[in-house]
Amino acid sequence: MALRLALGNYRPAKQPDPLGRDYIGYFPRMTEAEAWQAGRGVWPLDQKVVARERFTLITGQGVVRAIAEIGGLSVHGDKKAVEGRLLAPGHPMYDAYFNRPDPLANASRNSVTYGDLPEEEPFRLRPCGCGCGQDVERAFVPGHELRAIQSRVREHFGGDVLAFVTWVDKQLPDGGTAA
Ligand SMILES: [Zn+2]
Structure with missing residues (x-):
């Protein structure tokens, strides 16, 4: 399964921010690094569940803005942030989903969701x-x-x-x- 983290609206981050950010949320034309930094934390994530995941998709306004391979979780109080590295063109997950509609979109308004994606099968x-x-x-x-x-x-x-x-x-x- 993959982990999908949806960016909310652009807003100042509550200080002190555990990841040292001034802002979180989506804004137009943000870079993949910016989307990753804004979206990888901090969330109430289950360590055991995430340990089975290989990839994280960061979405903003229903479109995939960054995709990363999960390296682990860092703990920040009762919440966690995903650690990992951004994927680049040529990776099957990147080529299938980057800049495309959220493949795990559902009716739930929860920012954190999980789902199976066919392209991750070889990496599962x-x-x-x-x-x-x-x-x-x-x-x-x-x-x-x-x-x-x-x-x-x-x-x-x-x-x-x-x-x-x-x-x-x-x-x-x-x-x-x-x-
Ligand atoms: Zn064995």
């Missing part, structure tokens, strides 16, 4: 297939493919690799001769 974190509990972009943490296979050979074939290979071949419709 998922639990490693070996069961170690680490999150990765691909199916396995590097090297854990072997670990996953070895643990199955150990558990179900008493560590006998030939028995495992023979069993796999028998499951395949062509008898495993394709290789």
Whole structure:
């Protein structure tokens, strides 16, 4: 999922501002860096939920004004700010959404919302297939493919690799001769 943070109206930031800003909110022709700085905080964000997110979209007046890859959260009292780096042209998320209508627009007036976007699928974190509990972009943490296979050979074939290979071949419709 992606995190969408909507900018409100341009207004002076309440001082002292935890991110050192003089103003927050949207104004016309703001740069991506300005949109990011105005929109990345501070919000009542759930650390556990955000930890599963990879990208943040900052919107102003219903249009995506900046997109960043989430690096973490900084804590400011009972609120948090997203830390990360802005994406640039050439990144699939940027090319699909920058300067386009908010893809997560909904009836809710909440500035903070979450949603699934098809372009983030290749970047989505998922639990490693070996069961170690680490999150990765691909199916396995590097090297854990072997670990996953070895643990199955150990558990179900008493560590006998030939028995495992023979069993796999028998499951395949062509008898495993394709290789
Ligand atoms: Zn693993």
